[in-house]
């Protein structure tokens with residue numbers, strides 16, 4: 001078994017040199033899938049694993065734009081159309097200086113299985129640019145988005161590829177991107193999700209990833225006859241996912257004591273209540289300030305350059321970025337009493353950290369299961385656009401809760417090992433089988 005995993009991975013590395021994040025994501029999936037594939041030779045015969053690691057299409061393009069000083073700026077744009085066996089390509093756009101092909105391929109690969117887990121008809125994709133919206137004026141962000149969409153609009157469409165937001169792409173960016181598509185193509189179409197409510201968006205879409213991760217944690221806790229009520233919770237990040245995780249955890253009776261950004265973290269032992277959260281939302285979404293300002297406002301500890309993983313907690317929701325929990329961080333979480341981790345961010349835990357969680361047998365919900373709520377409500381936004389109807393907040397929230405429960409059940413179905421649930425294995429196999437079966441049905445695609 002180990003031999004076939006090693007062989008597969010060395011071939012993958014040889015064909016995609018230097019793509020370390022992509023290799024990390026593939027390796028994690030292949031480790032859980034190989035035993036299942038060995039028992040199901042038709043997947044081997046149809047070379048599904050060899051096929052799913054190669055995108056159906058990779059687009060890379062130049063994005064020139066003029067800054068406020070009138071100088072020419074140039075970024076690289078990407079869209080990875082990874083797999084369309086289950087539906088149109090679906091997955092976010094990330095604008096961050098760290099963006100490269102490897103990061104977007106890892107995200108697109110994960111997205112394929114995540115979207116499959118949601119039970120909605122969506123393929124997988126991801127895209128973005130090395131553009132950094134931080135420190136740019138609204139005008140510069142608009143100029144960049146217009147140039148980016150001028151190329152991207154040739155490749156997307158409501159039945160082809162429907163991008164959404166991710167790091168650095170929120171409501172403002174989605175608006176500028178949508179406007180430019182409409183202008184060029186002369187059609188008002190559901191080509192992006194995460195749109196504002198008054199022009200085709202869905203209620204609960206902004207909340208979906210954070211709420212979904214919290215619902216998933218709740219399902220995991222239920223297997224231990226426990227709940228979020230009364231728990232001390234650490235959250236990293238302070239963007240979209242982090243903010244709505246804080247909101248839902250607090251509503252369910254938990255106390256969130258940390259937040260962070262790429263400069264440092266704050267620790268508020270009293271808890272981030274409703275009023276403090278609205279301060280954070282204004283700080284991050286309107287003023288576009290730094291989390292350090294929270295510490296000044298509420299007179300709490302700020303630690304520059306630190307992440308929240310050595311703060312004592314019961315539950316942790318990493319919600320910033322990939323590889324933000326090292327092996328030592330994972331050990332420190334467990335040593336400090338954390339017994340449940342639900343990943344709001346994509347692949348936030350390094351493989352050695354995941355090993356710590358599984359060796360210690362804590363409840364560990366990997367990103368492709370725990371953060372699928374975002375894309376699930378994106379799928380619901382697509383349904384509402386097709387129906388030309390808007391569902392109520394309660395209706396969308398009910399559907400989201402139902403989807404998170406069903407993802408949890410899929411994880412139990414494929415991930416139960418004696419009296420422990422291996423959610424990594426459960427999510428990987430549960431996500432894979434639907435995609436693999438559809439690929440076999442559709443012939444050599």
Ligand code: NDP
Pocket residue numbers: 165166167168169170209237238239240241242260261262263319320321322344345346371372374375
């Ligand atoms: P936002 O841009 O709204 O927020 C990102 C947060 O993470 C910010 O606080 C940012 O700090 C911090 N961050 C970003 N990069 C780094 C880094 N390299 N080191 C430390 N901190 C960093 O993004 P989202 O909240 O939308 O996304 C967060 C995570 O959730 C990502 O992994 C994303 O892929 C994942 N996700 C998002 C979904 C969504 O619906 N939005 C859906 C599923 C997953 P700073 O302001 O300093 O950059």
